[in-house]
Amino acid sequence: MQIILQKNDDSSNSNSNDINTCCSWDNAKQLTAKLTRIVGEEHVLQKKSAAKSIYLKGARLGYGEALCVVRPGTLSEAVECLKAIVESGAVVVPQGANTGLTGGSVPRSSGSHDPRPSVVLSMRRLNLITPMDDGTKLLCFAGAGIADVGKSANAFDREGHSVLGSIFLNPSVAAGVAFGSGGTQLRKGPAYTDRALYCRVNADGKTVEVVNKLGIVGSANNDDVLQMLDNLQQPLKDNHHATVIRSDTNSPNGRAKASDSQYPKKVCMLDGSVARFNADTSGLEVNRSEGKVLILATVHDTFPRAQTSRLFWISCDSLETALDLRKRVCLASEADLPTSCEYMDRDSFDIIDQSGRVLCAVIHMFGVGEVVRRLWDLKLRIESISGLELVCDQAMHFVNNVFPQALPSNLMKAGRTFDHHLMLEVGEYGDGTEQRLLDRLNAFEAEYNANKHQSSVQIHECTTTKDVNAVKAFRFAAAPAFRTWCVGENVQGLSVDYALPKNGGLAPEMSISTATAAAAIPLKRMRYSHFGCNVVHEDLAYGLDVNVHDAKMEFKKAVEQDGGKLPAEHGHGTEYKAPLDAQERWKGMDPSNTMNPGVGGLPVSANYK
Numbered sequence: 001m002q003i004i005l006q007k008n009d010d011s012s013n014s015n016s017n018d019i020n021t022c023c024s025w026d027n028a029k030q031l032t033a034k035l036t037r038i039v040g041e042e043h044v045l046q047k048k049s050a051a052k053s054i055y056l057k058g059a060r061l062g063y064g065e066a067l068c069v070v071r072p073g074t075l076s077e078a079v080e081c082l083k084a085i086v087e088s089g090a091v092v093v094p095q096g097a098n099t100g101l102t103g104g105s106v107p108r109s110s111g112s113h114d115p116r117p118s119v120v121l122s123m124r125r126l127n128l129i130t131p132m133d134d135g136t137k138l139l140c141f142a143g144a145g146i147a148d149v150g151k152s153a154n155a156f157d158r159e160g161h162s163v164l165g166s167i168f169l170n171p172s173v174a175a176g177v178a179f180g181s182g183g184t185q186l187r188k189g190p191a192y193t194d195r196a197l198y199c200r201v202n203a204d205g206k207t208v209e210v211v212n213k214l215g216i217v218g219s220a221n222n223d224d225v226l227q228m229l230d231n232l233q234q235p236l237k238d239n240h241h242a243t244v245i246r247s248d249t250n251s252p253n254g255r256a257k258a259s260d261s262q263y264p265k266k267v268c269m270l271d272g273s274v275a276r277f278n279a280d281t282s283g284l285e286v287n288r289s290e291g292k293v294l295i296l297a298t299v300h301d302t303f304p305r306a307q308t309s310r311l312f313w314i315s316c317d318s319l320e321t322a323l324d325l326r327k328r329v330c331l332a333s334e335a336d337l338p339t340s341c342e343y344m345d346r347d348s349f350d351i352i353d354q355s356g357r358v359l360c361a362v363i364h365m366f367g368v369g370e371v372v373r374r375l376w377d378l379k380l381r382i383e384s385i386s387g388l389e390l391v392c393d394q395a396m397h398f399v400n401n402v403f404p405q406a407l408p409s410n411l412m413k414a415g416r417t418f419d420h421h422l423m424l425e426v427g428e429y430g431d432g433t434e435q436r437l438l439d440r441l442n443a444f445e446a447e448y449n450a451n452k453h454q455s456s457v458q459i460h461e462c463t464t465t466k467d468v469n470a471v472k473a474f475r476f477a478a479a480p481a482f483r484t485w486c487v488g489e490n491v492q493g494l495s496v497d498y499a500l501p502k503n504g505g506l507a508p509e510m511s512i513s514t515a516t517a518a519a520a521i522p523l524k525r526m527r528y529s530h531f532g533c534n535v536v537h538e539d540l541a542y543g544l545d546v547n548v549h550d551a552k553m554e555f556k557k558a559v560e561q562d563g564g565k566l567p568a569e570h571g572h573g574t575e576y577k578a579p580l581d582a583q584e585r586w587k588g589m590d591p592s593n594t595m596n597p598g599v600g601g602l603p604v605s606a607n608y609k
Ligand SMILES: Cc1cc2nc3c(=O)[nH]c(=O)nc-3n(C[C@H](O)[C@H](O)[C@H](O)COP(=O)(O)OP(=O)(O)OC[C@H]3O[C@@H](n4cnc5c(N)ncnc54)[C@H](O)[C@@H]3O)c2cc1C
Pocket: 059, 093, 094, 095, 096, 097, 098, 099, 100, 101, 104, 105, 123, 142, 143, 163, 164, 165, 166, 167, 170, 171, 172, 173, 174, 175, 176, 178, 179, 180, 181, 182, 183, 184, 290, 291, 292, 293, 294, 295, 296, 476, 479, 480, 569, 570, 571, 573, 596
């Protein structure tokens, strides 16, 4: 749950005391010199600068100072850096693409009272992806982007494991595992693997252990595996053939899961449990570890590519109708699940239209890739300058209507006529999936619209690539558009990520008797979700006179009363308090509290004291 633009929110302001703490720390010079020797001067960012600031400010929440940002270029360098930082007594904040929304990817803010300075360990340069087992799996270095994973799988006519709303920013594979990031892919489930190479800080708080659960041939010894994997980067440079990586099927690790293979079955079981949530303690410790171990590389399944794919925009007269469609069309059979089924309500539609056109146009113009990523970083850099925190969103809100509507006119009309919309992507996977799903959809439409003057369900198929891309960009623009809208309208915003029971799905209601009337009735209530999974992102806008913290507590209560769990896929970060069993699991991984201290409501101090 997050509060943005809340009154007195200091999360975007730097604090000079932090810098003094970092620089006056006894081991500062020694540590930065050591890190410089390991990775080279260019990859140790020490001085306060625009380049450094993008590693220190969270995408939606959090800002803290760091002694330095270090960017290793090989796995061995990453391990050496970690050892040096740990030995020095500083704390480590592992970072991927820094698109995390809950503050856990950046150093803690000035109020933490922990004398230990932070070092951001950016894994972004470690971006190698190499196929395994005839392309049915990929070995991914920690900083590889999920959009690039998709491209690598493509070469084998297969698909990567994740599509998040942030895919246009190419978030990292390891962070997906560290959070259990979810996204749109109903047939694949959240990012998950029991095959990983990672580092753990030992209980003495001074030494580091490398744990190898990759299960690949020739990787039994830890030193060998680091060398072997680092060598994969060399042959490409020297124009040799890369070493072929294979699963060691004789070892338990080589046979372990490289995706949440039970997910299709689980998601179709419409009982009172949730499909996925971040405090889930199952699986190898890297899963949902939130930076308490350092992930170096992971193995992930790839998935069959749909032979054909069709996208439908389905407008419904009520949420109940949409939920019935979810049950009877999407989740009727685990054998023919749709590729994805996303939802947005009328407030989402309106806010994206009122504040998201610039982003949609940028995605339309440049596609998912490096240009959009660079523009996003530029926005973060500008926002990190004191006094300019809001300027980008103000500008985007102001010029919004100069840009064209992001959707084709028939969908704009549907968006303004109905209050509930689904984006249903259906694929043919070689076994008649598509036809069975479409038969169910057509029967559903016929039943609902029989004998009615006005349709309860209106189905539009997006038949051109341009329209398909426009719908996807519109959906991906939801979260950034809410921030832009709040800034532009000068209101407070509250963002919540939660999972509802699979047999539920109605919007949780805050009771007016317990919440103040103002908290119970927000100015806007924007609900958009990974509908098939019942994972909801809800953004609530409030006037400046409302106590958003109280509203947040009331909302949490309402979700939990409905059997829901928070957070579902954005991770706890510094925003959500984790339940005791999840906290204990993290303490077991990192007994000295050296890795990402302060996540999930844990103390920030050494040894959790
Ligand atoms: C516009 C937008 C839309 C989004 N949509 C979705 C969505 O649909 N679904 C969803 O689940 N999320 C979504 N997110 C959130 C975010 O993109 C995901 O959480 C993503 O997985 C974070 O990846 P990252 O590389 O940016 O990680 P970071 O933000 O850099 O890090 C996230 C966490 O992982 C840890 N971490 C990073 N690398 C490592 C490592 N090598 N070892 C150990 N720990 C590590 C960090 O310490 C941190 O706690 C969205 C974000 C944005 C901005």
